[in-house]
Amino acid sequence: NAGVTQTPKFQVLKTGQSMTLQCAQDMNHNSMYWYRQDPGMGLRLIYYSASEGTTDKGEVPNGYNVSRLNKREFSLRLESAAPSQTSVYFCAIKGARLNTEAFFGQGTRLTVV
């Protein structure tokens, strides 16, 4: 079982380019999340999806869009990348009950030059 699969693992973009980070799960969990991790800033929530067909803004949504394509997949799009979006991005999933732990993908290291 892969759990949570993120693609790509690494990416270098030029300022102004666009790209989509993909996340897929095989655990049948309803909730999916996108975070960015920066030194000294911890994990900050970008967007989340409580269920198929719904998405909501997190703490730092500016400059990003998301799509919950189906229950398995949740993508994050950067329309016009900026150097400030250089970060490590994590996708996570969680079950419906409050006490369930979150399961994370392996992360995507994105550099915008």
Added chain:
Amino acid sequence: AQTVTQSQPEMSVQEAETVTLSCTYDTSESDYYLFWYKQPPSRQMILVIRQEAYKQQNATENRFSVNFQKAAKSFSLKISDSQLGDAAMYFCASSGTYKYIFGTGTRLKVLA
């Protein structure tokens, strides 16, 4: 609003000693859970311990225990008999109905 604050960017502990990592939180949710996660250099996120807000008894998992003070909105992690393998980033997290919010993390160094 849901926030999680970790005020210690870095902590050090001698091997076999005990260390406590601090976390405070705020939430408007009536029911919620609190978690501690460990992130080693591999970037993998590993659940260490969880605590239900309605339970007064502090959670314990082997060498890891929490001190949950609901009125003070405090949720600290105590690591006993520290081992070299405990060296990592530790994140406190709050889980509400939908949102899952993390703190800024504490880097723990274990000295041999």
